[in-house]
Amino acid sequence: AIHRDEGYKMSKDKIKLNLHAHMVFDWIDHGTGRAMHYNRTHMAQIQTIVANTLDMERGQSSDKKHKTPQQYKAEKEAEEAMKRKQVAEEQARKAEANVVEKKQEQKELEDKNTTLRKEMHTMWMKNLELSGQRSNLAISVYDQKKELEKINLSLFQAQNDLNSTNSTLKDQKRLISQKNDQLKQIEEGITLAKSFDNRISRAFNGADVENSLWGATPLRAAAEECEKIKNEIETRYRRIESIIGKAVDCISDCITDMKRRAFSSSDVLTIDTALGKSRREERADYLLEAAEEKAEVKHGNYAGCAIWERDLRAIARGEQVRTIDRGQGLRY
Incomplete structure (x- = not known):
């Protein structure tokens, strides 16, 4: 049988056994x-x-020399005790070195803390100084802001006055333009009247007076010339009336046709011809009013953007508008 009653303890949880057997x-x-x-x-x-x-x-x-189990055990325990002592001394030496190192680190941290406190105090003083400067700047900015508000108010009032003056000037320019157009029409009328008067005079003076028993031939010639002039005036009036009517029809058709998104090229040409060369915007207002009356639509009582009004005014200003033609869609 193997005996396990001899050996020694190497550590707390480890035992070195001296396994042996006995023979008789x-x-x-x-x-x-x-x-x-x-x-x-x-x-x-x-x-x-x-x-x-x-x-x-x-x-x-x-x-x-032979040793008894007790002697062997005692020697091994002494060796282990010596080893533990050496380990403890080494640990103590390391702990002491660690304490010295920690003290050095603590001293360095204290030095850094002192330096940081000094820097913090310096920064606090600078911050205090900057706070005072910031307060002064805030007061200055506030004063400048108030002054700027006064200037802006003055500029706003001046701009309003300027806008009012510009509006007045614009109205005066429009009025002057209307007066000039009226004067131009009067001058054209005077020129036309003079032309008619010259024609009547030539017809009257060119008549055969010698063969007229009662002298009525010049009067008849003048009357015939007057009839010609009347026919020419009526023809011109009917032509103008026809152009205006066609323009009104173009606008009215665009109003009543909900699928229409623009005038056609021929519509634009007809409207532009009807507007003539002067007082185009006033004539556009008349055409719009007549077209809405024909389409039985009250001005302003329609949903969305009234393209006929928008494009009509653009044509009156001489601007290019979109047109829609059969098979070609919208184009400029």
């Missing part, structure tokens, strides 16, 4: 009945015989 030998000489005595050499030979018999590895012979 009969040392009695049965011939004489006496015990046989063996010396150290005999014992070594017995160990060799046992090893060979049991097929075991023979240990090396030693000159060491």
